[in-house]
Amino acid sequence: MKNPLKNIRATVEGDWAQYERFLRKELRSDSPYVHSILNYVFANRGKGLRPLLVLLCSALNREERPADQATFIAAMMVEMIHTASLVHDDVVDEAYMRHNHPSVNALWRSRNAVLTGDFILARCFSVGLGSGQVSIVTHITRCIDLLSEGELQQNCHSQTLSLSRQEYMEIIYKKTASLLSACCTCGAMAAGADHDRQRAMKFYGDQLGLAFQIRDDILDYLPGPTGKPHLNDLRERKITLPLLTVLETIPAARRHKLLRLLSDVRSTPSNAALIRDEVIAARGIEMAEAIMDEHLQQACRALDPYPASPFIEALVELTRFVGARKD
Numbered sequence: 001m002k003n004p005l006k007n008i009r010a011t012v013e014g015d016w017a018q019y020e021r022f023l024r025k026e027l028r029s030d031s032p033y034v035h036s037i038l039n040y041v042f043a044n045r046g047k048g049l050r051p052l053l054v055l056l057c058s059a060l061n062r063e064e065r066p067a068d069q070a071t072f073i074a075a076m077m078v079e080m081i082h083t084a085s086l087v088h089d090d091v092v093d094e095a096y097m098r099h100n101h102p103s104v105n106a107l108w109r110s111r112n113a114v115l116t117g118d119f120i121l122a123r124c125f126s127v128g129l130g131s132g133q134v135s136i137v138t139h140i141t142r143c144i145d146l147l148s149e150g151e152l153q154q155n156c157h158s159q160t161l162s163l164s165r166q167e168y169m170e171i172i173y174k175k176t177a178s179l180l181s182a183c184c185t186c187g188a189m190a191a192g193a194d195h196d197r198q199r200a201m202k203f204y205g206d207q208l209g210l211a212f213q214i215r216d217d218i219l220d221y222l223p224g225p226t227g228k229p230h231l232n233d234l235r236e237r238k239i240t241l242p243l244l245t246v247l248e249t250i251p252a253a254r255r256h257k258l259l260r261l262l263s264d265v266r267s268t269p270s271n272a273a274l275i276r277d278e279v280i281a282a283r284g285i286e287m288a289e290a291i292m293d294e295h296l297q298q299a300c301r302a303l304d305p306y307p308a309s310p311f312i313e314a315l316v317e318l319t320r321f322v323g324a325r326k327d
């Protein structure tokens with residue numbers, strides 16, 4: 001399948017090729033067994049949005065200077081943390097498909113998937129700290145507790161079935177936007193950008209990241225080639241923005257009915273489709289899309305201080321990609 005980010009990646013083609021070599025060299029094991037799992041994980045990795053953001057934000061702030069080790073370390077760390085979190089997430093969610101292929105837990109069992117995630121995370125830190133890039137490593141590290149905290153908060157809300165808009169935004173910031181934001185900030189840091197530019201990059205990443213997770217939450221409601229089972233969030237009793245906006249706008253009696261359907265979804269899985277139909281009829285998808293679009297516009301506004309360049313074009317194009325992506 002063609003990578004939808006291929007054209008955007010062409011803007012930093014040389015850096016990307018160097019990054020791929022760097023990653024391959026650092027993520028290896030002398031054990032053929034471990035090596036085969038790592039190979040499988042990286043052969044079936046995602047689109048590479050996070051390392052691409054690092055390379056683009058670094059190039060934007062470097063002005064013609066070649067990328068140095070700090071940029072590749074940051075790109076490697078965000079990709080490894082993201083990959084380890086997905087390997088663990090599939091164990092936690094008991095999910096057997098990832099990126100259209102069987103998950104690591106499906107092929108090697110949960111115990112080996114947990115250890116593979118641990119290995120990737122450990123390698124990420126040994127390479128990161130060994131490089132001496134302390135401020136970049138410190139900044140990226142802060143995301144790991146946010147990721148885990150966001151996931152735990154989400155689980156808590158799927159037990160209680162109560163969620164405010166503010167709590168939803170906090171969860172999606174922690175579980176998704178924080179790492180995308182760190183990609184942009186660390187790309188700028190690696191390029192030696194000043195404080196104002198680092199802040200502009202952080203704001204772009206925050207907004208892009210929030211929109212990215214909102215799009216993910218919308219996609220769960222739409223049948224299509226996401227590589228993930230349809231209505232998974234509802235089956236896990238997760239209230240996400242399409243349902244949340246509907247719950248905020250309908251009368252109390254209908255709200256209670258919807259929450260009752262959600263509360264029983266584990267014993268009656270067909271409730272998920274009933275909730276989806278209500279959400280679609282009450283225009284929850286459109287309301288969530290409007291909120292996502294606001295964040296994407298804010299992301300573009302963060303780029304205003306920069307003069308036009310192919311890297312700015314690529315970052316704007318990425319906002320369009322995030323808003324329209326199908327998987």
Ligand code: FPP
Nearest residue numbers: 081084085088089144147148151175176228
């Ligand atoms: C996917 O979310 C998963 C995450 C955004 C983060 C998961 C984080 C952990 C499991 C904490 C452990 C972290 C590390 C670094 C080991 P999702 O379930 O909403 O999306 P999905 O549908 O793609 O699974």
Ligand code: MG
Nearest residue numbers: 089090093095
């Ligand atoms: Mg999951």
